[in-house]
Amino acid sequence: MNLWGVLAMEVIDLSRDVSYRDIWKISVGKARASIKDNVYETLEKRRDELIEMIRRGGKCYGVTTGVGGLKDVEVDPFEVARRSRDFLREHTAGSGDPLDKSIVRGAMAILVRQLSNGYSGVSPDTVSLLVEMLNRDIVPIVPRYGSLGASGDLAPMAYIGLALTGMGFVEKGGRILRSSQALAEEGLKPLDLGPKEALSIINNTAMSTSIAVHALVAAEKLLKALEISSSIAIQAMGTPKQHVDLEMLSLKKHPGILGVAVDMHRILDGSSNLGRSGVIQDIYSYRCIPQVLGALRDSLEYARSIVDREMNAVTDNPLILGGECVSGCNFHGIYIAIAMDLLSISMIPALIQCERRISAILDKNLSRGLPPFLSENPGKSSGLMMLQYLAAALLNRAKTLSTPATQDNTPTSANHEDHVSNSLNAGLKALEIAELGLRIASIEMLVMSRALSLRGWLDGLSPLTKKIHNIAIDKLLNAETLGEAVDAMARELATFVEDL
Incomplete structure (x- = not known):
């Protein structure tokens, strides 16, 4: 990155409340992180309170005792602090392919935000090094699996903690190297963690919340993609315009319905294809689009509010309140x-x-005069038949993933931690469903664009959907396989909807 790029990049202050979009910008390298000096002063004060409490013989879970099922074992807090690297290694029980670099960066940014609230007893150096690693793009390698979302995201966050102490592996500038080497290249010193710091780094919801941030952004893209693909679909089928009438839809009262309808009106502006089929009422998959997408839109709004609150919350345990160590359950990812x-x-x-819309337009009994499977030579060519097979396969995977993670529970730590949230797995599933969904929406765009071409209704397309039609036809004509056309369309669509 050149110097001007660094100087011109947006800087986000993580010592104040931020939004999921702020964290997303930092996670994908569109913004740098910062912390105000007065926050470091607060951290130092709370740190001193913790050390004073320890010296006067106060008890504190995980500091003067063991953790989890070992809570009743008394320990020397300074001796435990000296073996912080061992403590972190013992918690690096992750497995599987690494999480995406942007997700780990998001977790680091959220950890900075949460620790900056000043109730965890960590030193200013811990927060400072996290900010430096973010801005120099030193990112720990963290396995995909291992968190139950209570007590916090212990295993994945332990990999971040280990990197802060100069151990483990990180990615830097496209290279995989030891954390100690990466820090040395930037003139940064590994941390020598004091009492409670290792526990504060791992006992939180930062990784689950980062995955939730990325799932939200992916689901927002999916909603926009479905608004566009369904707008193309109702033009290809000549669906009655009444089905997206704003006054009619406003009577349903839910804000999401009207929001979707307004978006679709903007997308359809200039179209003369609605109602072109002459039918008085269409099948549900074409008639009930604002209602179904509206429910998704309102669910997204609820999820946004939860994620925004969680990332700005104090999710550590125990907390330093009024000079005392207070134990609770704020780490629970429920x-x-x-x-x-x-x-x-x-x-x-x-x-x-x-x-269902894809299936209908490919079915000669439902498509209102189109050839079966949109084949220009039925019998000798199966046309786009297989794209519905792919959509069905992707949908089956998405349905399987939609089983709630929260309906399962496996007690841990000798039953001391007897109810877990499974928040990280819930986030991973939502993220994958959104990514699968973008492919299904891409298939709809490909199929509907072919249908419009066969009908000869291109003259009636709105300007925005005409642009998408041209992109889709180009993908169909230039891809060697139908699968390549879908993947290329999905990539194009992910970029296209960002600008809407």
């Missing part, structure tokens, strides 16, 4: 877990509806 389960469930009806 809010994120429920929000992500709701998001997963809410995407499924929209994707089912999308697949």
